[in-house]
Amino acid sequence: MVEKTFAKLPDPKTRNPLVFPDGSHDPATVFLSAVIDHPNIDVGDWTYYNDRTLPEDYASALAPYLFAGAPEHLSIGRFCQIAEGVQIITATANHPMDGISTFPFAVFDPDRMGTFRASLPRGKDTIVGHDCWIGREAVLMPGAELGCGVIVAARAVVRGKIPDYAIVSGNPATVIRMRFTPAEIETLLDIAWWHWPPEKIARHLALIEAGDVAALKACT
Template sequence: MSAHPLPRRFPAPDTRNPVLLPDGTPHEPTVFLQAVIEHPNIAVGRYAYYSPLSPVPDAAAELAPYLYPGCPERLVIGPFAQIAHRVRFITASANHPMGGLTTYPFRIFDMESVGPYLDENATIGDTVVGPDVWLGFNAMVMPGVTIGAGAIVAAGSVVAADVPPYAIVAGNPARFVRSRFPAEAVEALLALAWWDWPIEAIRAALPALEAADAEALARVAP
């Protein structure tokens, strides 16, 4: 028998507070985002979680404060994403108009005339966080950025450009530090896409996942 058996339970992806403390009480700040976000411009994958230091009344407004229903862009958060305290997504609609002689947003004070701003923001596109991405404490993601699967964004980073899968980035602006794995392992992991497997298959594959063994993971793929 393994010295470290699998947990006896794994919460459903729509569980509000999935972490139980040793005394059995839920850790209230940590939430599965599927349970707490209902926003027409935000898509959340299963088991993606947010863990601020204290509970927040509106996770969507906390994470993406400038994203409103009817904006031309979306925020897409992939499955198994891990989002720390004070992470912010500055989506396209936070932008001021930049095509003219002034950046003052005159038209937001008369929303019937705001169409040109919406058109400009629509060209920036969605902000996308891939599966199994870890966003560290106080990271900020700028408009239209795509963060690839398995990437790590260091605490305090400002991500202003796309991040490759399984890259580690840090700083302001965030710069490539290194890849977590060799290129051939990254290709294999992207092909396996373990985050799409049934949860029991993922749990059974934890020894391979935790050992960073892509070949072993391939052998237990469902």
């Protein structure tokens, strides 16, 4: 079979990689690695975010409660697709729950704010695997962990660990179905095409875009 290929993948450091036929760039589509510089956020190459509101601060738009130096981190893999309105709620959004009131009094006292943050328990990191598609206005709760190839439906509320290549929806999000058989998922994770050199990915795009796991395995 002769595969149709692109000459090359777009530069993952390009801010606006989507080019219209007239040569103009779509301002709403950004490669996150080009627009996020945050010590607590790691974003893989070719992961894009589409948001027509054109945020000034993409880190704050996605993870509004994750401050620089927070005890937890957000990790997003390569080739993820994130829709407008997605919110990633990290553990530092929590309020104290051991007292009579959950009101964060110390937040409004400059002398106590630092100790308040230090008093909160360390939450789990939030992890988004490679090649995940997160639909419009979905919410990832603190410590959510998405495997590779996960699809999150619009407005789903995700908590806990989601298995590789699952499709989830609802509040709380539950697995609707798996995209591939267990054997195929094991093969795809072994292939890990997202770690291939860009030239190899471009050369085998037809197979990556198709649903034949065995054929993709045969070319490795």
